[in-house]
Amino acid sequence: MELRTLKTFQVVATHLNQTKAAEILGYTQPTITMHIRNLEQEIGHPLFHRVGKKTYLTPAGKVLKQHVDRIMDCVEEMNKALNRLHDPYGTLVIAAPEYYWTHFLTMLIHTFVKLHPQVKLKLVSCNSVDVIQMITAREADVGIITGKNKNEDLEFVSLDEEELLLVIRKDLHQNSDLSAILQTYPLFFKKFSYLDWLFDRCMEEIPTPMAVIESDSEEAIKQAILKGTGVGIISGDLIHEEIRKGELIPLHRFTQTLDTFLITRRDRSDEITIQAFVELVMEGWDEAAEESL
Template identity: 70%
Template sequence: MELRTLKTFQVVADQLNQTKAAEILGYTQPTITMQIRNLEQEIGHPLFNRVGKKTYLTPAGKVLKQHVDKLLAYRDEMDKALNLLNGPNGKLVIAAPEYYWTHFLTLLIHSYVSLHPKVKLKLVSSSSVDVIRMITSNEADVGVIAGNHKSDDIEATLLDEEELLLVTSRDLFESADLSVVFQKYPLIYKESYHLDGLYDRCMEEITPKPLSVIESSSEEAIKQGVLNGTGVGIISVDLIREELKKGEIVPLHRFRQPLETFIITLKDRADEVTIRSFTELVVEGWDETAQAESKES
């Protein structure tokens, strides 16, 4: 039996639809039909029954499916073990919000490419919420997010803790007290603050409460919204150091709860050599990169 034919059987057995199986495998439907027919002849038993418009596995098909799943899983493990001998290689998709690309990951990517030139990188800029979705759906291999996402499927490693401030523009600060400002202007905050309840914990520290809020996926949009008087913002102190020095942005409250940054990947993929090599480099180099960024600003 050829592994290619067994893989075809596995996909057809999973889908119970040869048309869908052909799309997944990139074969024509006659090719699928021929491979299944040859396999049935080889083992001497029919593998599928068709009743009306539905397809079912025969008893022989069910037995074969159990063993094929194990066999192909062992083959995947073998391939992974052999790939370890080659070091990091293949394609690596990394997803993170724009802020992390601009201030941290660009420098780390440069180091990684120098160390592992065989790895082909794809870099995706996205919100933290979308990064989590991409990791769980295997659209991305590694992600960096603002806030923590607790899941049995995701491995998260803490990279940083940033101080969060409640801020406003100089003009709004001088025009009225906070209670009046919150009656007229919305609170702008990052949507990912909902990931681990950070937003609710921040709200417990604020009195009075804002009458309206705006969620944003961009820290830069929050900063600009504060600067142009759109509203009051919750934002990391690291992002507005220059504006604080110039007095363009005024802090109203320093939150006890920090904004945490995590690097994430799927737990069952965390030990893949290419993924592990990147996560280890980011974990080891994050603080140094942050210090360099702080000196420049």
């Protein structure tokens, strides 16, 4: 049995009128008649009978109509599912530290929603370690993290390289040399559990500080520096405006950079919804960075 023949039968059986069916399907009436005749010959039963001017389904026609309706529903669902492969769909879970939500992702999410309103978004704010764990465990689809680890299950896309600066509040600088400053004020630093080497490399470039205070928040480090509590190692992007205004003075520019990556699972990177978001982020990240300055 051909699908088009079954479709012809379904429309005729629904309207009980071959002329109406021909109009709906765009066939000539002889074509409709041929489809019905071929189907009756194939199943070995008449499907319609006439009483006066009215057409009715035979018992065989009623049975066939029930099954054909289910077949056509399945075909419609199949076509919908296949069509969704061409456009993003479903739910997309995006995980990233608060810093990226505040400075980059808000604008990108706005654009994605306009382009793909049919996709339901779930936004998760957490540290980079948790982002990696969520992506690995399939609890999130796309993540933004600071630094790169050696997880072979993940695909890493480089988005940005942030300059790391050692800075101090302007009025505390007083033209003192770096050694004297680091012996006077504690050093604030955000240490990443999977980037221990970054802290060690930075320490190789400057004199040993009197004390090191770790924080899991760059915003807290920034506020501590602005209040004169100490000096700090921090992303240049985060204090761009304070440096421009002269509120903070760079004491040292590190050779190491703080790299930003977009991550997905390798075995999911070809999924259409994930692809659509990844492409948007790659195209719009630099513009979002400029907007945040």
